[in-house]
Amino acid sequence: MATVSLLPATAGTTAASDVNDALYSIETNSMQVINGHLEAANFAGTLTSDHIRDSSLVNGKMVAATGNIDCPFAAYTRAIDDAGSHKAIPGASLEFYLPFAPSLVIITWNVGGQNSIQKGSAADREVRFFIDGQPKSGLKRKIAAGRVGADARTGALYPDQDFRYSGHEIITNMTKGFHSASLRLYVGSDLMRLRVRDMKVIWFK
């Protein structure tokens, strides 16, 4: 119900029924509006953050880590296109609960590291974004080889070839409930050493 208008607009004799209806009626405009039916049209003040419950319009979650993780190719036993071939990166993967179906979810991430894959190697290696267990097309980065020399232990590394991927994705149709987002790694040769990484999710009413 919008703005309350209790008595007939025209002047003149007021019927007793109009007075009664103005005080209480479930069929016409009446003061029964104060029983939980007031809305924005009845409001003459200014809303401030004091009126709004914390985290009810926007909220988020993040995870991060700085410890090195060594990811040897021997741990990746499937071909890159096989189901389950990529492994979630600790510190760049999280689960979150949406208390309502948000109009927008923003997910951002950052991951970096170094590897001993020799220059010119055709071995598959990439970082890829997954949402609710499914890869998202195009949200992936192949990782450049990081080693010049032939020997995996003594070959010179490119000091300026640490890979970095500071990606993002927005989603407008997520449902209320639990969800997951993750960066997943695939290493087809040698060793990948992950360094700083994080993932953030922000949802809006």
Added chain:
Amino acid sequence: MAWTPHKEGDAITLAAVNANISALETQANLVPADAITFKSLHSEHLPSVIGEARSKRVFGEEQTYINTYPGWERDVTSGPAHWQVIANSTHGDLGVSFTGVDMAKNKVLIMANIGVKNINHRIDGNGAVTKGHAAVKIQVKNAAGDWVGLARTERFLSPKRDDPAGLLLETRHGDIPIRTLVDSSDTAVVYGVRAVVSISYRVSATLDDDCQVSLLNSNLSAITIKQAI
């Protein structure tokens, strides 16, 4: 008009009853801010601050660009040196359109990630190397239909360092992240957002021995955030 109670012995007149009901009506229509309990409003009561959210992914097929960098804060899109819209044949331009975002009432959050597969140096007939770099930036479409660059979003990426044994370079596989917030100081209305690219030091007409950049797997998002109604 405030509510006026009838005292014992007063005559109850029509005018007094009407006046009191009118007073009730006024109070029901002018609820003050302090009538709302502290922290009582939540997601069920309030509108979203998000207006429109648009995103675009251009992925799957590599795109190579050889257009020369036109210079800082120059938005030319044709001629010897110009910006070129990032695009591929499957997904089209790396850009989004709006029906017209009023920047007096909104701000636009832009996020873009440009996937770089490779950048080549220029190698002349004598084997001399000239190092180049790729440049990308964000443009917004204004009310006049012009694409205006946001200088603060211009980003550069150079090739990897030379192989110590020669001129061959390892494939770059880089990522260029861009984040910016557009407000009314940039433009009065936003009709579109897109990403453009160019490359420096290109002097040859042939592809193989001159600077070029190839892109793969890029995405761009633009979100309007309400700041007034």
